[in-house]
Amino acid sequence: MREAEQIAVIGAGYVGLVSGACFAEMGHRVICVDQAEEKIARLQQGEMPIYEPDLEELVTSNVLANRLSFTSQIGEAVRSSDIIIIAVGTPTLDNGDVDMSQVNSVLASIAANAITSKIVVMKSTVPVGSGSLAEQYLRLLAASHIEIQVVSNPEFLREGSAIWDTFHPDRIVIGAKHPDAGARIAALHASLRAELLMTDRESAELIKYASNAFLATKISFINEMANVCEKVGANVSLVAKGMGLDRRIGPHFLNAGIGYGGSCFPKDTKAQLKLAQNIDYDFKILRSVIEVNHLQRERFVTKIEQEVGRVSGKKIAVLGLAFKPNTDDLRDAPALDIIAGLQQLGAVVHAYDPAAVEHASSLFPGLQLFTDPYAALDEADAVVITTEWEAIRCLNWRLIRSLVKEPLIVDGRNMFEPNDMRELGFTYVSIGRKT
Ligand code: UGA
Numbered sequence: 494m495r496e497a498e499q500i501a502v503i504g505a506g507y508v509g510l511v512s513g514a515c516f517a518e519m520g521h522r523v524i525c526v527d528q529a530e531e532k533i534a535r536l537q538q539g540e541m542p543i544y545e546p547d548l549e550e551l552v553t554s555n556v557l558a559n560r561l562s563f564t565s566q567i568g569e570a571v572r573s574s575d576i577i578i579i580a581v582g583t584p585t586l587d588n589g590d591v592d593m594s595q596v597n598s599v600l601a602s603i604a605a606n607a608i609t610s611k612i613v614v615m616k617s618t619v620p621v622g623s624g625s626l627a628e629q630y631l632r633l634l635a636a637s638h639i640e641i642q643v644v645s646n647p648e649f650l651r652e653g654s655a656i657w658d659t660f661h662p663d664r665i666v667i668g669a670k671h672p673d674a675g676a677r678i679a680a681l682h683a684s685l686r687a688e689l690l691m692t693d694r695e696s697a698e699l700i701k702y703a704s705n706a707f708l709a710t711k712i713s714f715i716n717e718m719a720n721v722c723e724k725v726g727a728n729v730s731l732v733a734k735g736m737g738l739d740r741r742i743g744p745h746f747l748n749a750g751i752g753y754g755g756s757c758f759p760k761d762t763k764a765q766l767k768l769a770q771n772i773d774y775d776f777k778i779l780r781s782v783i784e785v786n787h788l789q790r791e792r793f794v795t796k797i798e799q800e801v802g803r804v805s806g807k808k809i810a811v812l813g814l815a816f817k818p819n820t821d822d823l824r825d826a827p828a829l830d831i832i833a834g835l836q837q838l839g840a841v842v843h844a845y846d847p848a849a850v851e852h853a854s855s856l857f858p859g860l861q862l863f864t865d866p867y868a869a870l871d872e873a874d875a876v877v878i879t880t881e882w883e884a885i886r887c888l889n890w891r892l893i894r895s896l897v898k899e900p901l902i903v904d905g906r907n908m909f910e911p912n913d914m915r916e917l918g919f920t921y922v923s924i925g926r927k928t
Contacts, residue, residue: 497521497560498681501574503567503599505532507543507655507756508616508648509580514548515659517555519684525563526570536563544821544848547656567599571606576681578614580648585760589767591620600627603641604634612674613643618701618761620768624668624694642674645694647701652755653819662687668697702768705761706779711746712753713785719749719925720792729925730907749925751831751879751905752789754816756824759786790827793924794834797903800922801875805839808898810873812866813880813906814846814853821848823856827905828879832860835877845869847884873897881906894918 498521502513505527513525527533532542539556541549555561564570571577581595596617603613613631615624628643635641645668650658665682667689669675675691682689692700719729729749737744753759762783769776798804816826823829826849832842836859844853845866853862863869866885870876870893878885886908894900894917902914904923911928914921922928 498576498677499574500524500576500578500681501526501570502578502580503527503570504579504581504595504617505529505536505542505563506580506582507545507652508650509578510536510541510543510552511545511548511650511655511659512578512580512616512648514551514555514561515656516681517558517561518551519681521560521681523555523561524570524574525561526565526567527563528565528567530565533563533565544819545655546653546819551656567602568606571603571611572608574611575609576612576614576678577603578616578646580616583617583619583760583764585763589763590771591764591767593619593623596623596627600630601634604631607631607635607639607641610640611642612677613641614646614678615643615698616646616648618647618757618764619698620764621695621698621702624698625670628670642669642671643694644669644674644678645697646678647697649701649704652822653817660685664688664690666690666692666697666700668692668694668700670694702761702765705758706765706782708746709753709758709762709786710778710782712748712758713782713789715747715749716752716789716924717785722925726927727925728927732925748907750789750881750907751793751827751924752786754825754827755822759783759825762786790830791834793827793903793905794831794838796922797831797835797875797877798838800901800903800920801899804835807840807874808872809835809840809842809875809877810870810897811835811842811844811877811879812846812869812885813878813882814844815849815880815882818880818882819848821846821852823849823852826880829856831877831879831905832857836860843869843873846880847882867892867896870896874899875901875903878902878904878906878908881908890914890917890919 500523502509502525505525513523517523584592586592624643624645631641665687667675722729733747736742766779814828843861845863850862900919902919902921907923911921
């Protein structure tokens, strides 16, 4: 490995915190910055602000080894580092455009504090052209004797398996205008066995949006196939298996269900659609992907209504709040829309999640939250599954059969073999498969 680099990671959210800890583990000296002083204080005490498997151990061991530290003072971090990784949020504005205010504020701090040359790495998901604008801005404002180069290095990690993904990436994408800067960022990843793709900055920026949009397309596609399967009596799991065996299609992201959620796919698909609109291009497929995803949640509420009959006053146990397993993240989680839909119909909703209950407590008045799944299920008129947690799969379903008032399961994640649940005495309804 090239000698250890001095790296500042700005933004201690999912991407920043995980990347910072992983670069420290690879031997670099990393200082993680976040303006949220409380978050930094907790991190300094060894407390993680997010639920992510193995993160606490990784952070603790690298802090002890003096390779990882935390600060809320961006100036100090900029001055002491040669490589500055930007990993702040890029949410959506009301008009659909990408909100670049956090990125811009970081750029201003870099310009104000850089007294030696820097490579700025854009890990935040930003609209195409942002790297070039950032470089122009930094060169204009920073002291004239220093060299600042901006490199695009999009992140492809998934919440819930973020550390594994960082150490075992399918590919590392580096978009650079200056080959030296690109090579130095490539060297940061030298210990990883992954395909390295060097591109121009604009292509790297688009690869991130294109990848998320394509994965979202696979999900909406299989969800539409599931809806067709229901009408013709076919089984979407078998259809997906048969499709996935074709290596050109592949087996991943073909699980039908209640659609995608989280902080990335919903945001990035909408941002890409808006970016296309801004350049007068109507991205028809993407528009449909987003619409199908929205409709899939509505269809699921209708499906529950059809099975339960009159929903008003009925006790419905919703299992799973997080947008996917192994995270406590509730951002744009399908369960939230589904619970809102059920409450609108007058249902009394009892919700259980193994990790996200604390975050959910302020979200819905009237929603009763449970950390004990069996308490949530007691005397329920229907069981609704919205996140495919292993903790839900492993529940004692024989016991649940005796706890519930009506033995009805409406499974939005196709977690079980329909026959197994029928043998336990449940009416089992899932997505795109025969009841
Ligand atoms: C996603 C991408 O997978 C990462 O590569 C990317 O780096 C990240 O966004 C990002 O932009 O930062 P993530 O949002 O953590 O990662 O979650 P995924 O595991 O991709 O799942 C997204 C959603 O799709 C979940 O709600 C999941 O339940 C749903 N999904 C996934 C399905 O409905 N069906 C599937 O077959 C797969």
